[in-house]
Every structure is written in C-alpha cells, then in structure tokens.
Amino acid sequence: GGYAPLMFRSVILAAAGSSRAERLVQSVPLSRSIVSRFVAGTGSDDALRVTRELVADGLAVTLDYLGEDTTTPAGAEAARDEYLRLLDGLAASELTPAAEVSVKLSALGQAFDEKLAEEHARLICAKASEAGTTVTLDMEDHTTTDSTLEMLARLRTDFPTVGVALQSYLRRTEADCRELATPGSRIRLCKGAYAEPESVAYQSRLDVDKSYVRCMNILMAGDGYPMIASHDPRIVTIAEDRSKWFDRGVDEFEFQMLYGVRPEEQLRLAREGYTVRVYVPYGTQWYGYLMRRLAERPANVAFFARALRSR
Numbered sequence: 001g002g003y004a005p006l007m008f009r010s011v012i013l014a015a016a017g018s019s020r021a022e023r024l025v026q027s028v029p030l031s032r033s034i035v036s037r038f039v040a041g042t043g044s045d046d047a048l049r050v051t052r053e054l055v056a057d058g059l060a061v062t063l064d065y066l067g068e069d070t071t072t073p074a075g076a077e078a079a080r081d082e083y084l085r086l087l088d089g090l091a092a093s094e095l096t097p098a099a100e101v102s103v104k105l106s107a108l109g110q111a112f113d114e115k116l117a118e119e120h121a122r123l124i125c126a127k128a129s130e131a132g133t134t135v136t137l138d139m140e141d142h143t144t145t146d147s148t149l150e151m152l153a154r155l156r157t158d159f160p161t162v163g164v165a166l167q168s169y170l171r172r173t174e175a176d177c178r179e180l181a182t183p184g185s186r187i188r189l190c191k192g193a194y195a196e197p198e199s200v201a202y203q204s205r206l207d208v209d210k211s212y213v214r215c216m217n218i219l220m221a222g223d224g225y226p227m228i229a230s231h232d233p234r235i236v237t238i239a240e241d242r243s244k245w246f247d248r249g250v251d252e253f254e255f256q257m258l259y260g261v262r263p264e265e266q267l268r269l270a271r272e273g274y275t276v277r278v279y280v281p282y283g284t285q286w287y288g289y290l291m292r293r294l295a296e297r298p299a300n301v302a303f304f305a306r307a308l309r310s311r
C-alpha cells in the first residue's frame with residue numbers, strides 16, 4: 001500500500017476536475033457497485049439507513065451531502081435545505097447525537113458569495129444544535145483555508161461546538177493547531193486530499209506524515225477535542241500512545257475513518273472502547289469524492305478498472 005505516487009495522484013486528481021471524465025464514469029452502470037462501497041447512496045433515506053447500521057455496530061457517524069462546487073445561489077440553497085432535512089431525519093430517528101454532519105462551505109456557495117455561505121452554515125448549525133448534535137466544516141483546497149477558518153471563528157461565537165478539519169500537508173497547519181487547541185474546540189486532523197503546490201504544502205509522504213505527528217502532539221497536549229482522521233496504521237498507533245501519554249480518556253478524543261475504508265479496523269477500535277466516527281458521504285454528486293479516494297490508493301483504481309472490464 002502507500003501514498004499514491006505523485007504522478008499518478010495528479011493524473012487522477014486532474015480527472016476529478018474533468019467533466020468529460022465525469023460523464024464517462026457516471027455513464028457506466030456497473031460503477032454503481034464500486035461507488036456503493038464508498039458512498040451510502042444518492043438520497044437521505046440511504047444516508048439514514050447506513051447510519052442506523054453503523055450506529056448499531058457501535059460506531060459514530062458524520063454525514064456529508066455531496067454537493068460540492070456549487071456555482072449558483074439556487075444550488076447553495078438546495079444543499080442547505082438537504083442538510084436541514086437530513087438533520088430533521090436524524091433527530092426523528094433518534095440518531096443524534098451519535099450522528100453529526102460534515103459540511104463543505106463550497107457546497108453552500110463560498111466560491112461566489114462568502115456571506116451567503118455563512119448564512120446557510122449558520123442555519124445548519126442552528127438546526128444541528130436543536131437536534132442535539134454538531135457540525136464539522138470540511139477543509140477544501142488551500143485557497144479557501146483562511147475564509148473557512150474566519151467563518152469557523154464567527155460561527156463558534158454562537159455555536160461553540162462547530163468543528164473544523166485541518167490538513168497536515170499544509171505548512172501552516174502546525175500554527176493553526178496551536179491557535180485552535182482551546183477548550184471545546186473540535187479539530188479533525190487529516191493529511192489532506194487535494195493537489196497543492198510546493199509553496200504551501202509538503203510534497204513527500206514522509207514530510208506529510210511527520211507534520212501529522214507534530215500537529216497531533218499539539219492537539220493531544222492542548223485543551224481541545226482532537227479528531228484523528230486517518231486510516232494509516234502507524235498514525236492510529238501513535239494516537240493511541242499519545243492519548244495515554246497526555247492522559248486523555250476515551251471520551252476526550254476520537255478516531256475518524258471514511259465509510260468503506262478499513263471497516264474491520266473501525267470495529268476493532270470501537271471494541272477497544274474508543275469513539276470511532278465514520279464519515280459517510282451520500283448524494284448524486286459522488287464523482288469528485290470517488291476520484292479523491294482513487295487518487296489515494298492505486299489498489300482502488302485496479303478494483304475499479306476490473307469492474308469496468310467485466311461489465
């Protein structure tokens with residue numbers, strides 16, 4: 001296994017932004033079965049069903065509605081309404097607080113109207129708090145980091161439990177961790193999933209991993225609530241070790257993994273008593289999400305290619 005070679009990663013991440021490649025992939029009927037390994041389904045009924053199953057297995061959940069790169073106010077409103085409906089559904093099914101939601105600000109219009117995106121985010125936070133659960137802001141490409149962290153700060157004045165993802169591949173992230181390791185602050189630490197330039201991001205797997213451990217140390221030593229989002233067995237082992245070193249109980253940090261990735265490890269950690277939150281995406285706009293997963297792991301592409309060949 002391992003981090004996909006750089007060349008390979010950039011080719012797949014380029015395909016992630018290609019509408020021609022998107023039409024091709026979405027036109028293949030069999031791709032549904034590969035998609036369903038990583039995506040709960042297209043509608044909120046699918047999201048609720050998968051959440052129910054995971055919660056029954058002792059896992060926590062964060063749900064992501066796949067509607068990123070919204071380019072119109074109507075699209076942003078539709079994404080907001082989907083989250084509001086979803087949160088009603090979760091509360092009605094008594095799946096809160098086990099399940100929370102992850103929100104991409106780009107889905108709410110951040111790229112063309114930051115104020116609008118913030119208003120939408122605020123309504124989602126209010127609904128989540130009414131439903132007794134939390135919201136975590138996903139982190140997208142580096143051009144959005146400042147905007148997202150500024151919005152986080154404003155949202156947190158009214159909804160202190162709003163969390164955010166930070167990416168260890170960015171050179172700035174250690175400083176962001178230091179800034180955000182304060183009481184009540186929920187920080188999801190991940191490696192980062194976008195193609196970023198050398199000027200802002202570490203390029204080698206080793207540098208990204210070393211940065212991850214430095215950031216984890218800051219979060220574990222700090223006063224916030226660290227959410228360790230990684231499938232990397234070495235990262236998981238180090239997190240277990242640091243949590244003991246810094247005397248954090250199993251309710252004072254959590255592990256997070258993606259739906260469909262290392263499911264047996266998710267259950268093992270949960271059985272050990274840790275909180276394990278599974279990130280469950282759903283929606284019709286699954287293409288970009290799937291491509292980022294494929295870029296991470298050549299084995300997933302082989303799996304995908306096999307399924308295409310045998311159709």
Ligand code: FAD
Pocket residue numbers: 001002003137138139140165167188190191192193194229230231232233256257258261262278279296297
């Ligand atoms: P990698 O470096 O990809 O892999 C390390 C090792 O993990 C591999 O060598 C292998 O041993 C093991 N492994 C990885 N994948 C598999 C697999 N499929 N099967 C078996 N073993 C495997 N990125 C963002 O940019 N913004 C976000 O907001 C964001 N949110 C996330 C939320 C969650 C809960 C998670 C888990 C990830 C999120 N990511 C996000 C993606 C993240 O940045 C990484 O791209 C992704 O998690 C891959 O990195 P990794 O730490 O899992 O390890």
